[in-house]
Amino acid sequence: MKKKLLGTLVCIAMVSSMLVGCGSTAATEAPATEAPATEEAAPTADAATEAATEEAAAPAADGELIKVGIINNDPNESGYRTANDKDMKNMFTEENGYEASFAYSLKNDEQITAAQKFIQDGVDYLLLSAADTAGWDSVLQDAADAGVRVILFDRTIDADESLYEASIVSDMAKEGETAVEWLKSQGLDEYNVIHIQGVMGSAAQKGRSGALDAAGFNIVTQQTAEWNAEKAQQIVQSVIDSGESFNVIYAENDDMAKGAVAALDKANISHGVGKDVIVMGFDCNKWALEELLAQNWNYDGQCNPFQASYIDSIIKDIQRGKAMTEKTIIMDEKGFDATTITQEDVDNYGI
Amino acid sequence: MQTKKANKLTVSELFGKLLSQQIFIPIAALLLLAIFNLIADPSFYKITYGINSAGAPVLSGYLMTILDYGSELAILAVGMTLVTAASGGQDISVGATIAIAGSVILRVLCGTNSRPDTLQAPIIVAFLVACVVAMIFGAFNGVLVAYFKIQPMVATLILFTAGRSIAAWINNNELPIISDPVFSYFGGFIPGIPIPTPFFIAAAVVAVAALALKFTNLGLYTQAVGINESSSRLNGLNPAFIKFLSFVILGLCVAVAALIKVSRLSSINYSVIAKDIEMDAILAVALGGNALSGGKFNLTASIMGAYVIQFLTTTLYKFNVQSDALPAYKAVVVIFLVVISSSVVRDYLRNIGSKISKKGVA
Numbered sequence: 154m155k156k157k158l159l160g161t162l163v164c165i166a167m168v169s170s171m172l173v174g175c176g177s178t179a180a181t182e183a184p185a186t187e188a189p190a191t192e193e194a195a196p197t198a199d200a201a202t203e204a205a206t207e208e209a210a211a212p213a214a215d216g217e218l219i220k221v222g223i224i225n226n227d228p229n230e231s232g233y234r235t236a237n238d239k240d241m242k243n244m245f246t247e248e249n250g251y252e253a254s255f256a257y258s259l260k261n262d263e264q265i266t267a268a269q270k271f272i273q274d275g276v277d278y279l280l281l282s283a284a285d286t287a288g289w290d291s292v293l294q295d296a297a298d299a300g301v302r303v304i305l306f307d308r309t310i311d312a313d314e315s316l317y318e319a320s321i322v323s324d325m326a327k328e329g330e331t332a333v334e335w336l337k338s339q340g341l342d343e344y345n346v347i348h349i350q351g352v353m354g355s356a357a358q359k360g361r362s363g364a365l366d367a368a369g370f371n372i373v374t375q376q377t378a379e380w381n382a383e384k385a386q387q388i389v390q391s392v393i394d395s396g397e398s399f400n401v402i403y404a405e406n407d408d409m410a411k412g413a414v415a416a417l418d419k420a421n422i423s424h425g426v427g428k429d430v431i432v433m434g435f436d437c438n439k440w441a442l443e444e445l446l447a448q449n450w451n452y453d454g455q456c457n458p459f460q461a462s463y464i465d466s467i468i469k470d471i472q473r474g475k476a477m478t479e480k481t482i483i484m485d486e487k488g489f490d491a492t493t494i495t496q497e498d499v500d501n502y503g504i
Numbered sequence: 505m506q507t508k509k510a511n512k513l514t515v516s517e518l519f520g521k522l523l524s525q526q527i528f529i530p531i532a533a534l535l536l537l538a539i540f541n542l543i544a545d546p547s548f549y550k551i552t553y554g555i556n557s558a559g560a561p562v563l564s565g566y567l568m569t570i571l572d573y574g575s576e577l578a579i580l581a582v583g584m585t586l587v588t589a590a591s592g593g594q595d596i597s598v599g600a601t602i603a604i605a606g607s608v609i610l611r612v613l614c615g616t617n618s619r620p621d622t623l624q625a626p627i628i629v630a631f632l633v634a635c636v637v638a639m640i641f642g643a644f645n646g647v648l649v650a651y652f653k654i655q656p657m658v659a660t661l662i663l664f665t666a667g668r669s670i671a672a673w674i675n676n677n678e679l680p681i682i683s684d685p686v687f688s689y690f691g692g693f694i695p696g697i698p699i700p701t702p703f704f705i706a707a708a709v710v711a712v713a714a715l716a717l718k719f720t721n722l723g724l725y726t727q728a729v730g731i732n733e734s735s736s737r738l739n740g741l742n743p744a745f746i747k748f749l750s751f752v753i754l755g756l757c758v759a760v761a762a763l764i765k766v767s768r769l770s771s772i773n774y775s776v777i778a779k780d781i782e783m784d785a786i787l788a789v790a791l792g793g794n795a796l797s798g799g800k801f802n803l804t805a806s807i808m809g810a811y812v813i814q815f816l817t818t819t820l821y822k823f824n825v826q827s828d829a830l831p832a833y834k835a836v837v838v839i840f841l842v843v844i845s846s847s848v849v850r851d852y853l854r855n856i857g858s859k860i861s862k863k864g865v866a
Binding site: 228229231232235352353374376377378379380381382383384386387388390391393394395408411412415418419420421438440 | 547554555556562564565566569573619668669672677679681692693765768769771773774775776777778779817818821822824826827828
């Protein structure tokens with residue numbers, strides 16, 4: 154009797170643990186199967202919404218769709234990347250004369266594998282935002298041999314210029330300079346700056362830090378918060394605890410500025426237009442621009458994720474046989490001042 | 505003569521006892537840091553009384569910062585100690601699970617609109633849902649470890665890798681922002697109370713854990729399973745269930761920590777929220793002198809360990825140490841601890857100790 158009971162219990166336990174096991178693996182596998190599905194569905198789904206907004210379709214000379222392979226970083230990486238990916242998907246649709254395939258990875262080797270696959274598939278253009286600057290020479294040579302034209306966007310690579318048609322990038326140093334010029338124009342009696350840096354060595358950090366370092370302000374503290382709001386909050390908290398005075402927070406992205414502001418709020422230090430502390434951020438997230446609109450922050454520098462229209466015009470030029478004048482194309486980027494920003498700016502430039 | 509000998513023995517015995525006490529390690533570390541700060545800059549201990557931007561009275565200063573920011577870690581240390589003791593391994597997915605639980609809280613509060621003017625559900629409901637979700641994820645880890653006998657670090661590697669993406673999907677990869685000031689109380693101050701709320705939450709968690717250990721057999725059973733699984737089975741315990749339970753309890757701790765984390769900023773960033781906090785939680789357990797291979801544990805020591813880590817972090821921030829260098833300093837602490845607690849060093853110290861006491865007798 155006892156044995157029987159034990160047997161049944163064991164059976165139930167095994168079945169239930171199997172069920173639990175199955176349930177959980179299904180949950181973790183779901184993303185893997187979901188990702189490609191959305192990629193395939195995206196162009197057609199976007200097509201409907203895009204038809205109204207986009208200019209008249211410009212099919213290739215022979216009336217066929219232009220095949221493009223797009224290799225990007227993981228859209229979940231940041232708000233910038235999400236906006237960038239959405240922009241690409243909206244532009245490269247069948248209505249606009251493109252047949253697009255997408256591949257995402259934050260790893261260079263996976264991106265290279267994807268590039269090789271696209272070349273084998275015989276795409277006309279390879280659009281690339283490389284995860285790492287090195288290691289692209291041979292695969293780009295393969296692309297050139299196969300007659301695939303390469304256009305870089307957002308990130309540059311260490312390869313010979315002849316291997317790609319064009320590179321569309323943000324000038325991070327210029328973003329920093331625009332911000333620092335704006336700060337200088339505020340005409341404060343003294344500048345005591347808390348400088349919160351991004352991940353050290355990243356292009357955005359180097360460009361945005363470089364401009365501030367050159368400006369010669371009094372830097373109260375200069376710390377990397379690694380794009381992390383919590384760390385920024387602790388860094389500013391530490392300065393507040395030490396009792397040192399400061400009147401500018403120069404955070405190299407919006408998240409870190411938000412963390413810094415949380416620390417200010419806790420300590421009753423006023424910030425924003427006409428207040429004790431000037432708050433500066435970068436990237437123009439929509440919520441950050443709304444803070445500007447509410448005059449809680451003072452400045453936000455743009456890092457333009459909308460490269461698709463630039464790429465589109467380059468491809469059209471190449472199709473028409475027009476020669477490129479410049480290999481490197483730097484996008485227009487703005488800086489927003491809380492005193493002049495409008496709701497329209499928030500809607501147009503917020504990411 | 506007789507009494508003198510006895511005296512000497514008790515002194516060395518007392519010293520030996522103190523050394524062998526588990527809580528000695530975190531207390532010594534705390535004293536070391538405290539003395540260092542006292543010498544380097546006594547203003548470290550200054551606490552000022554002020555008014556925050558919501559018009560409520562607050563205490564501020566480095567010590568308050570430590571109490572404030574160390575709280576999440578103390579809460580996690582409670583759960584991590586139990587997991588370590590029962591399974592002899594660590595859960596490295598707590599940071600990712602915090603992202604999931606935090607995302608759930610915001611999802612419930614916001615509904616489908618990522619920037620609501622009013623909360624779509626009471627905060628307590630959101631928190632309870634997050635507790636359930638975090639406990640389910642804890643149970644997932646627990647099943648893998650307890651029933652499938654997978655090494656804890658490998659089993660939890662699954663969520664460590666996938667967790668932040670899951671967190672992003674819960675909110676359709678949007679970044680919800682809560683504007684209701686009540687929500688910020690959990691990571692800030694309740695109006696009228698000048699001590700940061702996270703400290704009270706941590707105290708409540710610790711109190712509940714202490715009561716549970718005192719009035720149930722959880723502590724005893726956990727230690728029994730950790731020390732020797734088969735002998736505990738022979739004594740009528742169910743080792744798999746105890747292990748499973750410890751992971752579920754850690755899930756609950758994670759949900760509480762997640763509430764504090766998302767409340768601090770009233771928002772979430774999936775890729776960086778509670779980044780590397782699992783390493784700090786494990787370090788807190790190690791700093792508490794608990795054997796990372798399982799068995800006996802001391803909850804008080806782990807919690808002390810958590811605040812010591814925050815003490816160290818705050819001290820380093822104060823001296824403007826680059827924050828990307830912080831892990832290096834923590835690593836030094838880890839190396840020191842691991843070496844000290846290794847059996848080779850312990851035997852060596854014991855030998856020296858017995859030689860000294862022998863000399864004393866002679």
